[in-house]
Amino acid sequence: MAVSNCEEITSEKQESRLKPPPMYKVLLLNDDFTPMEFVVEVLQTFFFMSQEQATEIMFEVHTEGSGVCGIYPGDIAMTKVEQVINFAREHQHPLRCVMEEEKS
Numbered sequence: 527m528a529v530s531n532c533e534e535i536t537s538e539k540q541e542s543r544l545k546p547p548p549m550y551k552v553l554l555l556n557d558d559f560t561p562m563e564f565v566v567e568v569l570q571t572f573f574f575m576s577q578e579q580a581t582e583i584m585f586e587v588h589t590e591g592s593g594v595c596g597i598y599p600g601d602i603a604m605t606k607v608e609q610v611i612n613f614a615r616e617h618q619h620p621l622r623c624v625m626e627e628e629k630s
């Protein structure tokens with residue numbers, strides 16, 4: 527029992543040394559109601575984009591249905607999603623924001 531626990535810990539350690547931590551894409555999803563200017567504000571405020579970059583991503587979401595705002599470790603991605611959803615709710619917009627594991 528003790529030996530097998532040890533082996534497990536060792537192999538977990540090795541795995542964490544070999545594998546980089548999973549990264550997550552944070553995506554905005556299109557809807558018909560959230561104003562374009564609000565989405566641009568979200569991208570500038572929470573993803574530190576310039577006005578030009580934010581406008582480009584907003585149009586990508588508007589035309590393609592979704593767009594990547596950034597790629598982060600899990601805890602940071604989750605915080606970004608929460609911040610965007612809370613900000614949208616505070617302003618009564620139905621903007622959706624999700625995270626998805628980045629498969630590289």
Ligand code: TYC
Nearest residue numbers: 554555556557560562587588
């Ligand atoms: N489609 C929205 C509109 O026409 C704009 C929009 C863009 C909404 C991106 C959400 O994630 C979004 N007002």
